[in-house]
Amino acid sequence: MLAANVLAGCVEVWRLDLIHGDAAKAERLLTQDEQERAARIGSRDARVAFVLTRAALRQRLGGYLDADPHSIRFEFNDHGKPRLSGTEENQGLVFSVSHSGTVALLAFARDLALGVDTERLRTRRGLDDLASHCLNDAELESWLMIPDAGRLEAFIRYWVCKEAFVKATGRGIALGLKQVEVREDFRGFLRLPEGWGPADNWSLHEWGDEGQRCAVVHSGPKQTIQVLK
DSSP states (O other): OOOOTTTTEEEEEEEEEEESSSSSHTTTSSSEEEEEHHHHHHOOOHHHHHHHHHHHHHHHHHHHHHSSSGGEEEOTTTOOOOETTTTTTTTEEEEEEEETTTTTEEEEEESSEEEEEEEOOOOOOTHHHHHHHSOOOOHHHHTTSSOOOHHHHHHHHHHHHHHHHHHHHHHGGGGGGGGGOOOOOOSSEEEEETTOOOGGGGGEEEETTTTTEEEEEEESSOOOOEEEE
């Protein structure tokens, strides 16, 4: 059971280095189903990332709950968002996970909707097309005014903010990224899909970290964000 003082008024975001982890040791924390899922992942790098991230998630959850990490069980909503078995969506200890490249982020809070996303700053082919599919008219106009050298990072900043929001809703990208309008200072939202507003009911924290852009989004009263390593 989650103690009353654990994560009270706080979102903790743990940064996981996927380069130096011991995948063989981490795999022992996974359930049989998770090990079988890992074995089906064709890319070695993606397989190792999954194993290390899932093991770290179990370890952190076990720490918050004072429970054996291997005993943690998950349930999923209709759109695939995981939660602790036996809990209601966005109630109790909540979490969100993202990984890109050699970095994973694991975010934890209590009694709120939570989403986290990280994306590596790497060159994308067809960036203009990606932007036109993800940004609404106002965002796209602002983005096109940015000098070419800065457009990639600006696009990634928009992306992680929008992705963190749709993950927090538990509906995923099908909710519509264009319907999520991010403030130009990346400190909140101007407009959200119908049924998910008002925008002021959601908090956004976006930052850069060693070649990555990161964002965490949560519902309800503003929380203290702690980024930990």
